[in-house]
Amino acid sequence: MLRGYKGQVQVERGFRYLKDPQLLADSLYLQSKRRIMASLMIMTLCLLVYSALEWRIREGLQAQDLAFPDQKGNPTQRPTARWVFERFLGIHVLFQGQKRLVLNMKDRHKPIITVLGERYAQLYASQPP
Template sequence: MVKRQSLFIVATNKLDKDKLSDEELLKGYKGQHSVERGFRFLKDPQFVADPLYLQDEKRIMALLMVMTLCLLVYSALQWRIREGLQETGRSYPDQKGNPTQRPTARWVFQSFDGIHVPCAGQKRVVLNMKERRQTVVSALGPDFERLYVSHPT
């Protein structure tokens, strides 16, 4: 028995079904929400400290390119965190404190606020590296773990 049915009407100019099947078209359409969510993140007042006004078209395009690159890095990091947590079978607390293997990169970034790394010559000390933060760093792999290790000598 079907509990719920839905209908999607999606138009495209790609009429060759060998190049783009109906399933691929629908998957691409449904995948747009993650891109929209990313741009909503970039427009959030907590992300951008001050409004920015540009008039020159070249500068607007350059800013758009940089922001799109930031979204790419943001999405890749979120994907890597989630993959690492699933591979290791570990979880990270969400905003309500419940364990999840699918935290958002935004939440992880916010929860890393408060880590300090004072440096003096070769000495580097990582302060406030709590266990939940270490979970994410270890999920990202050894290259990231080296960044969050104190070097007191």
């Protein structure tokens, strides 16, 4: 029971994310109970996916002995998914006919792509196999 109680911090951290002003969740105005419940269900599902991605990144970094730079530039094996998302902003894909060029890829992105697997490596490759 104590382990379950202590595990609530993960859930609380997720709901703290929902309250963040950058999320703009407070700008939603829903009147019907049905729409409120649907919105909460979607947000909860998004938190689940967000947490699963964060767990997968952290487990993969530790298993492969890789690191990702934190906000101070120090290598860490426990980055938050939010920080990873922010570091991936600015990556663009340019299509020229049949060619695809991924712009703004840096070496700092490679550990995350490696951890996430071959499908992600293909998505972020300029010349997919």
